[in-house]
Amino acid sequence: MTTIPPNVARRLHKPFLLWGVLCLCLGFVMYMTGVLLIFPRYLLGLEALLDPIAQWLVWYSGMPIVAGLALAMFDLLFLLPGKKPDVPVRFQPVKRRRVTVALTAYNDEESIAGAVEDFLVHPLVERVIVVSNNSSDATFARAEEAGAIVFTEWQPGYGRCVHRSLTEAAKYTDTEFVVLCEGDSTFRAYDIEKLLAYAPHADIVNGTRTVEPLRQYLTQLSTFIYYGNMFVGKLLEAKHLGRSTITDVGTTYKLCRRDALLRLLPQLNPAVNLEFNAHLLDTALDRGLVLLECPITFHPRIGVSKGGNVNNWRGLQVGARMILGLLTDWRLARA
Known part of the structure; x- marks a missing residue:
């Protein structure tokens, strides 16, 4: 796995995985909306109105999906080693159990x-x-x-x-x-x-x-x-x-x-x-x-x-x- 120095990772301590997941969700919602428009298109006879919208949604849903994958992979493959604390597992005994x-x-x-x-x-x-x-x-x-x-x-x-x-x-x-x-x-x-x-x-x-x-x-x-x-x-x-x-x-x-x-x-x-x-x-x-x-x-x-x-x-x-x-x-x- 490729890593970068921890000091560089700390400077880049941004929630790229969070943004990536949300981008993936946005892309999925766009794609599914475009696909499901098939029902009002044919049931209501709105092909002329809804076809361009459905095509746009399905086509451009790939943009947030690709962006989300890139952000998530960047965080997981490059920044995670610098984000995870390199410290021993804490064990601080309980002095008084009250x-x-x-x-x-x-x-x-x-x-x-x-x-x-x-x-x-x-x-x-x-x-x-x-x-x-x-x-x-x-x-x-x-x-x-x-x-x-x-x-x-x-x-x-x-x-x-x-x-x-x-x-x-x-x-x-x-x-x-x-x-x-x-x-x-x-x-x-x-x-x-x-x-x-x-x-x-x-x-x-x-x-x-x-x-x-x-x-x-x-x-x-x-x-x-x-x-x-x-x-x-x-x-x-x-x-x-x-x-x-x-x-x-x-x-x-x-x-x-x-x-x-x-x-x-x-x-x-x-x-x-x-x-x-x-x-x-x-x-x-x-x-x-x-x-x-x-x-x-x-x-x-x-x-x-x-x-x-x-x-x-x-x-x-x-x-x-x-x-x-x-x-x-x-x-x-x-x-």
Whole structure:
């Protein structure tokens, strides 16, 4: 394999593979659109109108396909050796196996008490924090009654709620780790054991919901959202080629080292809304933090979903904004 000096590769540390994959997708969409125009052409008798369009699409679809292949091969064959960190596998032992759990919540009065109790009884949990994103129901009271330390984040938006949750949890110096999760009972406290098993090797251990035997039959992840989430995860992996393996950008269950979190929080934009988890992972990798994935269980939520998994259309919108964020380094992020 032909290589270039690492110092040259660092200067060319651009996400060519990411751009290449998107170019390939554009070319494929153009080609398939041109081919499928055969149906309205003949069924509606629009040959004169649609034939030139179909020919143009099929013919010129080769341009983004060739460009995408060139960008991808350049990144994989030439730049990858300089992008992949040449460092030993990290092993930083866990000094104290205790965590602070931070749960985000928005109108989750049906589920929040059970979620808090589930985490509080776990032997490795020091405390549970709940941040209610200005809920209009009894979420705050239910969480407090269940034993959580409760805060209200008055500014609306999932990103603001997560940022506040991590900020409050990181203030506790007696725990080395912060576990971020949701209060809708889609995740379980027993997975903390697995997250901690990966902790010596990473700054952030991101839970992945893509392992089929660990995902219940009926969850918020439709087939479209399931594979769309994996696709965006692979785009993020392509952007940071050689740095991580990513299959789930939408999961809200993750473990963070407190010292890494303190460095990361000032770099995050709380105005990013439902795409905030992708923003967090992208920013962490951009700042040189080590990110690992850990298979976790995923369960049906209690109550009504308010996030990006409401339906396939909402999932498509959130996924598109995630891709835009990856391409623009979140400069176009909006609440």
